Amino acid sequence: MTVVLDDRPLPHRLGLVTLATDHTTEVDFAALPPHGIGVYATRIPFANPVTPETLAAMAGDVTRAAALILPDQDLDAVVYSCTSASVVIGDDKVRGAIAAGKPGAAAITPISAGFAALRALGADRITLLTPYDAQTTQPMAECFxxxxxxxxxxxxxxxTDDRDMARITHASIVEAARAAVAPGSQALFVACTAVRAAGIIDRIENAVGIPVVSANSATLWAAARACGVAGALAPGQLMRLP
Incomplete structure (x- = not known):
């Protein structure tokens, strides 16, 4: 018989560069394959605690990690899944490092996606909620x-340990959001790709009364659109945008 091959197993290819310690990103991105997007992940070295110094140490590994994903094959987009490192290293530098490893792929970070998501929602007055300590939160506030x-x-x-950040209960996330939101805020941004907020955005929005964007909901939204896929891939007002 003659074996017939499809051009590729799925119409679109998305790469994820996740931290060695990450428990959350791949789980959140599991929503994408039914939409014709293959999600292909690799890990990047990281050692806790989460500090500006340990985050900056990842800078030299981003290009190599991106290049490891389906070598010599094109990707539609690559997500670097660390909010705080995108800030500490520099968002432009991270996206440049992705582009060096996977030329032609859309380079997405939680910061670039978060900014785009908030602007798409028409929100420029926001509340920022992070799981970090003050030392790591301050550069992020300055970045926003x-x-x-x-x-x-x-x-x-x-x-200060991203493995603990991944264990924050859904109820605690909702209560932290409720306590954080200040009057006049047009949206809440929940930082950190380890925090399990993307799947409960609707619960958080019901609690705080304004749109909510998390690190992973923003990158999921941006990655899907880079692949030409729109629609409610996950809960939340962001996902319902045209």
């Missing part, structure tokens, strides 16, 4: 302000 967002409030939960 430099991006043109007016921070109505900044809250952090004081954790």
């Amino acid at each position: 302000e430099a991006g043109g967002f007016a921070l109505q409030a900044v809250s952090c939960l004081g954790l």
